[in-house]
Amino acid sequence: MLPTKEHEVNEYCVTSVKYLIDNKAELGISPNDIIDITAKEADRAPAYKSAMNPTTRTVTTIAERDKITAEELVILRRIYGDIPLNNACQYKDTLQFFRIKSLNHFITQNI
DSSP states (O other): OOOOHHHHHHHHHHHHHHHHHHTHHHHTOOHHHHHHHHHHHHHHHHHHHHHHSTTTOOHHHHHHHHHHHHHHHHHHHHHHHHGGGOTTOSOOOTTTGGGHHHHHHHHHHHO
């Protein structure tokens, strides 16, 4: 089966959140941002599974997945925007950091 747009967004969220959590000190991410993104990912992951499972997929589960995903992307954008402003950040070049330009382009074009 070919990946869907939803699958690509799911992989983006999973990968981004893991990377940010694993590198929070080097990136200078605030503890509150880590709490926010961790909690939202904890909500989004089961919503994604429910919306993608043929036996539980309904208009309601799809809408819930999309709502939670949009909320998570807002948090990710906020964190990405704060990284270059943080003096503790070891990665001052935002184009170098995690390929933000292409990631932001991806979520802007696909969500």
